Amino acid sequence: MKSDKKPDVCVVGLGYIGLPTAAVVARAGCRVRGVDVSCEVVDTINRGEIHIEEVDLDGLVHAVVARGLLAASTQVDPADVFVIAVPTPFDRNHAPDLTYVMEAGRAVAAVLKPGDVVILESTSPVGTTEQLRDLMAGLRPDLRFPGLVDETPDISLAYCPERVLPGRILEELTNNDRSIGGITPRCARRALAFYKLFVRGACVTTDSRSAEMTKLVENAYRDVNIAFANELSIISDRMGLDVWEVIRLANRHPRVNILSPGPGVGGHCIAVDPWFIVHGAPEETPLIRTARGVNDSKIHHVIARADALIAAHPEARVACLGLAFKANIDDFRESPARLVASTLSRRHPDRIRIVEPFITELPLEYRDTSVELIDVDTALESCDLFIVLVDHDVFRSIPLSERAHKIVYDTRGIWPDQPKGAAADAPRLQAVG
Ligand code: SAJ
Numbered sequence: 001m002k003s004d005k006k007p008d009v010c011v012v013g014l015g016y017i018g019l020p021t022a023a024v025v026a027r028a029g030c031r032v033r034g035v036d037v038s039c040e041v042v043d044t045i046n047r048g049e050i051h052i053e054e055v056d057l058d059g060l061v062h063a064v065v066a067r068g069l070l071a072a073s074t075q076v077d078p079a080d081v082f083v084i085a086v087p088t089p090f091d092r093n094h095a096p097d098l099t100y101v102m103e104a105g106r107a108v109a110a111v112l113k114p115g116d117v118v119i120l121e122s123t124s125p126v127g128t129t130e131q132l133r134d135l136m137a138g139l140r141p142d143l144r145f146p147g148l149v150d151e152t153p154d155i156s157l158a159y160c161p162e163r164v165l166p167g168r169i170l171e172e173l174t175n176n177d178r179s180i181g182g183i184t185p186r187c188a189r190r191a192l193a194f195y196k197l198f199v200r201g202a203c204v205t206t207d208s209r210s211a212e213m214t215k216l217v218e219n220a221y222r223d224v225n226i227a228f229a230n231e232l233s234i235i236s237d238r239m240g241l242d243v244w245e246v247i248r249l250a251n252r253h254p255r256v257n258i259l260s261p262g263p264g265v266g267g268h269c270i271a272v273d274p275w276f277i278v279h280g281a282p283e284e285t286p287l288i289r290t291a292r293g294v295n296d297s298k299i300h301h302v303i304a305r306a307d308a309l310i311a312a313h314p315e316a317r318v319a320c321l322g323l324a325f326k327a328n329i330d331d332f333r334e335s336p337a338r339l340v341a342s343t344l345s346r347r348h349p350d351r352i353r354i355v356e357p358f359i360t361e362l363p364l365e366y367r368d369t370s371v372e373l374i375d376v377d378t379a380l381e382s383c384d385l386f387i388v389l390v391d392h393d394v395f396r397s398i399p400l401s402e403r404a405h406k407i408v409y410d411t412r413g414i415w416p417d418q419p420k421g422a423a424a425d426a427p428r429l430q431a432v433g
Helices: 018-027 037-046 059-068 101-109 129-137 169-175 186-195 208-239 243-250 273-282 284-310 338-348 376-382
Strands: 010-013 030-035 068-072 081-084 115-118 156-159 178-182 203-207 318-321 352-355 385-388 407-409
Touching: 010 018, 010 101, 018 030, 018 059, 018 068, 018 081, 018 169, 037 059, 037 068, 037 156, 059 068, 059 385, 081 101, 081 156, 101 115, 101 129, 115 129, 115 352, 129 208, 129 376, 156 186, 156 208, 178 186, 178 208, 186 203, 203 208, 208 243, 208 273, 208 284, 284 338, 284 385, 284 407, 318 338, 338 385, 352 376
Parallel strands: 010 030, 010 081, 030 068, 081 115, 115 156, 178 203, 318 352, 318 385, 385 407
Antiparallel strands: 156 178
16 A cells, blocks of 8 residues: 555445445545445445445445446455455354454455455454454465564455444444554554555554454443443342432442443444353453343343333233334344333233334234334324333433323333323432532
8 A cells, every 4th residue: 555545445245334434445545445245235335225224324425436446346356455344243152253254364365465455353362363364365375474574564454343323323433543553564554554544543553452452342341331230130120229319319429420221232242252252261251251141131121011011001002112223223143122111011912002103014923913103103102011122312302291191111211300200210319509
């Protein structure tokens, strides 16, 4: 990659991270080839359209495709910088599955030339970038790889995790700080030059193993903190306290920041990444492992409480508010709300209705059921018992006057002013200051 010319870039994997990254890099003026195994994805992008929902991404992809800066293909072609952003799922035993990363590595290795930079962005267990280097070195004995030779290597390899939040991806891709971990310091510097082309946040260089661990640690930190909040909510149920009030008050301490309880932790990051650490150090991770267990079991606590409430009000028509894994998105991956709603629907098929403003049709599990998808207004008119599972803004903004007489189980704490009725289980602490 010469510093005077913008590099040609190849992004392998056009999902939630790869496609926005390809589009932002293209906007910075680089010629980008996006690669995906799915012909459908490739065709969609080449039409200037997108296959995922993300704020403002459609307009950006349309623009860079129209300007000829982004083109998609099923095949990896030569480039100066390769960015690998493919999924790293885990198997049934929570062991990371690196098949997609290594497949991408094989395809990239075949077209490498001296001077190229390869960057892994997929969330990966510690040591993966070195494994990728070893795989490529085995396939390309004609090239010198970093860390394996004393001379200046032909190829640079680095690990640089993404940190973007669904719903804010384009903004966070450019503005967030990045950790850039090279196999050698020179590799880190070469990757840094690439990120400088489109990142406004600080780019901090380190070694590849530290960068890999940093990504896992960020999500494990949140998982542990949310587990603490979820455990507090279960303790509060037992003690008749309002957990939201307790957390609000505790967070007034300048060095306390407890996250929010909810029906569990969903998405493909926070509930997954901690396992990569546990797998790498099984004996040394009792806290991280337990936090995962606490967050997973919160779903069952919510199901049990909602179930008891529904049983205690046999005449009530029930609305489950939300199916997404978090607020204001249409993403249902590993969603605790979806699991709670489908379990309750199976148990009380004639009484449950679902409100999810981000979809027009209920997911597959409702196909042969009588459960209906209704809008917020219909729910307010026709339902008596509300189970709040997602903190979508449209739910949060329902004024007290429209829900004061409802029976409410609010797993997200979006209605702190809700009068304590049959669902009430907590005396309200007096807010101070
Ligand atoms: N949640 C709670 N309580 C909270 C915060 C979140 O129950 O106080 C739940 C949410 O409802 C959701 C889950 O946790 O079910 C995860 O939501 P999230 O918004 O915390 O995170 P994700 O999965 O959308 O994105 C995370 C982010 N990581 C961190 O904030 C450390 C994001 O920056 C990462 O890029 C992303 O994981 C990823 O790709 O790893």
